Amino acid sequence: MTASTREQDPVVLDALVIGAGPAGIGTALALSAVEGLTFGVLERGGVGQTFLEWPEAQTFLTPSFTGNGFGATDLNAVHPETSPAFSLGVDYPTGVQYAAYLRGVAKHFRIPVLTDAEVTAVERVDGGFEVRSARGPARTRSLVWAGGEFHAPRNPRIPGSGLADLARAPQAWMRRSGDVVVIGGYESGIDIACHHIEQGARVTVVDGATPWDAGSGSDPSFRLAPRSRVRLAAARATGRLSLVGSRATGIVRDGEDWAVRIDDGSRLRCSSRPIAAAGYGPGLGPVAQLFAERPDGWPELDEDDQSTIAPGLFLSGPAIRHGGLKFCFVYKFRQRFAHIARIIGERAGKDVGALEAWRAAGMLTDDLSCCGVECAC
Ligand SMILES: Cc1cc2nc3c(=O)[nH]c(=O)nc-3n(C[C@H](O)[C@H](O)[C@H](O)COP(=O)(O)OP(=O)(O)OC[C@H]3O[C@@H](n4cnc5c(N)ncnc54)[C@H](O)[C@@H]3O)c2cc1C
Known part of the structure; x- marks a missing residue:
């Protein structure tokens, strides 16, 4: 050289x-x-x-x-x-x-x-x-x-997932009135659900794995952190939070509103775009x-x-x-x-x-x- x-x-x-x-x-x-x-x-x-x-x-x-x-x-x-x-x-x-x-x-x-x-x-x-x-x-x-x-947020792999707002997006955190539906009930889902409860909305969280339950281990990667559990208890006490242990199977428009289909065949109506908190x-x-x-x-x-x-x-x-x-x-x-x-x-x-x-x-x-x-x- x-x-x-x-x-x-x-x-x-x-x-x-x-x-x-x-x-x-x-x-x-x-x-x-x-x-x-x-x-x-x-x-x-x-x-x-x-x-x-x-x-x-x-x-x-x-x-x-x-x-x-x-x-x-x-x-x-x-x-x-x-x-x-x-x-x-x-x-x-x-x-x-x-x-x-x-x-x-x-x-x-x-x-x-x-x-x-x-x-x-x-x-x-x-x-x-x-x-x-x-x-x-x-x-x-x-x-x-x-x-x-x-x-690299994950979109739920269901038909109509493009109709949801990702939980990481600022618009998902804006004040919403009426019924809010969150798909995914681990940390991000519970976090944003509690946020909207604190803002006065009615919120349904849907997740077939029911991650809000205590779980068997002590590792916070597999169970909600204490801060989330405290906020969850306060949100539940308002009577405006529902936790649904079912799998979301699709999202559709429902007139002026939106609806999340769940695996028992029923629908959860929401007044604004559903929020997807399906992890990363x-x-x-x-x-x-x-x-x-x-x-x-x-x-x-x-x-x-x-x-x-x-x-x-x-x-x-x-x-x-x-x-x-x-x-x-x-x-x-x-x-x-x-x-x-x-x-x-x-x-x-x-x-x-x-x-x-x-x-x-x-x-x-x-x-x-x-x-x-x-x-x-
Ligand atoms: C919503 C949410 C809440 C969380 N809360 C907590 C918590 O309370 N406590 C906790 O310990 N962890 C928490 N985490 C875990 C979280 O992943 C980490 O805390 C942290 O953000 C990860 O650090 P990081 O440096 O790997 O990634 P990041 O903080 O995302 O940093 C990655 C950096 O890489 C840059 N980058 C990406 N691609 C490129 C590229 N091609 N070229 C150059 N730069 C690039 C990005 O701009 C960014 O600055 C949370 C995660 C999320 C998503």
């Missing part, structure tokens, strides 16, 4: 993170603890973009509390030395508040984030990945997808083809949260699944930031000792067999 072509060689980073939500910023913070590692973050909007898009009335359901000094790191923190409760002065942050926390943390720890840099394509190349974004191409040895799930998919965007799929549709990962078909590509965030374990809350998926950073650091021949601070703060789980223990009472 001549000197002139060598000058044109692109810089190859040790790691590139896509997405500047809690997973992306949290992973980048762990990478920044490994001295000498070259890395950056590409974000299509601004830091915490998803949270800036949250409907105004939506808040966290996992509480924040500054327990850090006693080894109980704030549940919503993405770095061991930070606490949203401390920096924001609230226990259940809104989206705008949490985005402010993420921005503050990224600035304090000088995380290199390139905003307005939507990643549109990722290609495997010799020794790593070529990433194309709105800000141009980049090369990296390791790539971390932290693009989140908020942009993995939302892998430009890296979708670089992950194999598990039978349940979630990405297949090795024990290091790495793609089984594209080594060097890691997943950080709520789409992580290992066996029956779900990592869909910040306090869960943050357990893997330092693990991913350690693998990347070790491969680059760096000293990764500083990441032990994550373990000391209860923010590093590398042995997944210890997850999922049930509470005795």
Whole structure:
């Protein structure tokens, strides 16, 4: 290779993170603890973009509390030395508040984030990945997808589903009068149902799996969070909330109104478009083809949260699944930031000792067999 072509060689980073939500910023913070590692973050909007898009009335359901000094790191923190409760002065942050926390943390720890840099394509190349974004191409040895799930809401797979408003859309949160029907009764469905009850509407939630029942385990990924249960009890006490344990089978127009068909053959009339709260998919965007799929549709990962078909590509965030374990809350998926950073650091021949601070703060789980223990009472 001549000197002139060598000058044109692109810089190859040790790691590139896509997405500047809690997973992306949290992973980048762990990478920044490994001295000498070259890395950056590409974000299509601004830091915490998803949270800036949250409907105004939506808040966290996992509480924040500054327990850090006693080894109980704030549940919503993405770095061991930070606490949203401390920096924001609230226990259940809104989206705008949490985005402010993420921005503050990224600035304090000088995380290199390139905003307005939507990643549109990722290609495997010799020794790593070529990433194309709105800000141009980049090369990296390791790539971390932290693009989140908020942009991948699931529509219920029923005829007429296009007549529903998705629960993530601002119009679903606008004041509605008369009868409101919500399809889906897990966290998002109960959240928006309680919101409309608080606004004075009559609400029916329909879900054949009856997720509002207690469930058998203590894992909040499989049962409603305490905050949701408290709100649900208050909503029930108004007498304006009905919970229907049936499957929605279709949505039709009914004159000026709408109707949701359910599997016993009856219909639930609604005065406004039904609201679909059917959860979220993995939302892998430009890296979708670089992950194999598990039978349940979630990405297949090795024990290091790495793609089984594209080594060097890691997943950080709520789409992580290992066996029956779900990592869909910040306090869960943050357990893997330092693990991913350690693998990347070790491969680059760096000293990764500083990441032990994550373990000391209860923010590093590398042995997944210890997850999922049930509470005795
Ligand atoms: C409605 C709702 C409520 C929730 N409530 C809680 C809660 O109370 N507590 C909790 O712990 N968890 C909660 N969660 C779980 C939630 O998934 C996580 O808390 C969090 O948003 C996930 O973080 P993330 O960084 O993976 O994704 P996000 O916060 O969505 O961040 C992903 C980032 O990637 C960017 N991005 C996406 N695609 C690209 C691309 N192609 N190129 C560049 N950038 C891209 C996005 O703009 C975004 O900024 C909730 C989730 C939802 C949907």
